[in-house]
Amino acid sequence: MTSSNAAPSADAASAADGAGTSPAPVLVLRDVGWTVGGATIVDSVSFDVPEGEFLAFIGPNGAGKSSLFNLVSGINPVSRGTIELDGADITTEAAYARARRGLGRTFQTSSLWPGMTVADHVRLAAQAAGGGSYRIWRRAGTYVKQVARVLERTELAHRADTPADSLSHGEKRKLELAVLLVGEPRLMLLDEPMAGVSAEEVPALTGLIRSLHREEGRTVLMVEHHMDVLLGLADRLAVMHHGTLLALDTPEAVMADPTVQQAYLGEEL
Numbered sequence: 001m002t003s004s005n006a007a008p009s010a011d012a013a014s015a016a017d018g019a020g021t022s023p024a025p026v027l028v029l030r031d032v033g034w035t036v037g038g039a040t041i042v043d044s045v046s047f048d049v050p051e052g053e054f055l056a057f058i059g060p061n062g063a064g065k066s067s068l069f070n071l072v073s074g075i076n077p078v079s080r081g082t083i084e085l086d087g088a089d090i091t092t093e094a095a096y097a098r099a100r101r102g103l104g105r106t107f108q109t110s111s112l113w114p115g116m117t118v119a120d121h122v123r124l125a126a127q128a129a130g131g132g133s134y135r136i137w138r139r140a141g142t143y144v145k146q147v148a149r150v151l152e153r154t155e156l157a158h159r160a161d162t163p164a165d166s167l168s169h170g171e172k173r174k175l176e177l178a179v180l181l182v183g184e185p186r187l188m189l190l191d192e193p194m195a196g197v198s199a200e201e202v203p204a205l206t207g208l209i210r211s212l213h214r215e216e217g218r219t220v221l222m223v224e225h226h227m228d229v230l231l232g233l234a235d236r237l238a239v240m241h242h243g244t245l246l247a248l249d250t251p252e253a254v255m256a257d258p259t260v261q262q263a264y265l266g267e268e269l
Helices: 065-073 095-100 118-130 140-153 169-181 202-214 227-231 251-256 258-265
Strands: 025-036 039-050 054-058 080-085 103-105 187-191 219-223 236-241 244-249
Touching (some): 025 065, 025 219, 039 065, 039 080, 039 219, 054 065, 054 227, 065 187, 095 103, 103 169, 118 140, 202 219, 236 251, 236 258, 244 251, 251 258
Parallel strands (some): 187 219
Antiparallel strands (some): 025 039, 236 244
16 A cells, blocks of 8 residues: 555656656645644645545545545644645634635535525526625626536536525535636535435436546545445545554555555444
8 A cells, every 4th residue: 555645647747748757746744743632633635636626535424534524625624744735734714714615615515595596596606606795696797607517517507596495405516606706716526415415316427526627627626425426526535544644555455455454444434
């Protein structure tokens, strides 16, 4: 098993320039840790994410996966270590500042407004990303084409006028992606996007995420418990265990590693 500074997979490396060099890292973590009340939640995590890579995080409940995402996105402050986005040190930047740099994040639990339509959610996100008014009835015409494009991309155009609380779980996840995409994120952090989604809707949502990565070349970090989903998406797998980065390598290497099998695969997800 390789260390946390493992090279990206061949698929990720294919995005390199003509000279054959690896793409520059979009995200760099060095010795990142988070301690709360004397308890270490995330412990000395280091890794690089090259542009265009799909890096998936697995691990038992409580392993520190979502906590790590909270540190990267700026929701919680790091206790030690550094975080860089596109070469800029963002360790102490607020979450909104990181969002303006192109870091987008979804969460395990949907955070949609039940009384608002699908289109209104995306329009509001577009106005926020564009620095305009947060009132959905002002400058609405400016965003009509942008909203329509994103809804078409996320297969929600036919649901544009539907209240968010009328959507299925899978459609709500697609709406969260639409809200994220309208801001043109450079780096997407997806925290358990399949949570609550029915088995019938998982393939379509998986296909959408795959196309955002492969067809648009977006850099993606994703936490997910559905291993069958991850094995069809990830360039590399990162295994979190008790707040540490236990392993980081190709899916095949990670799944074959005895340490991972003992520490993770034998535990209930």
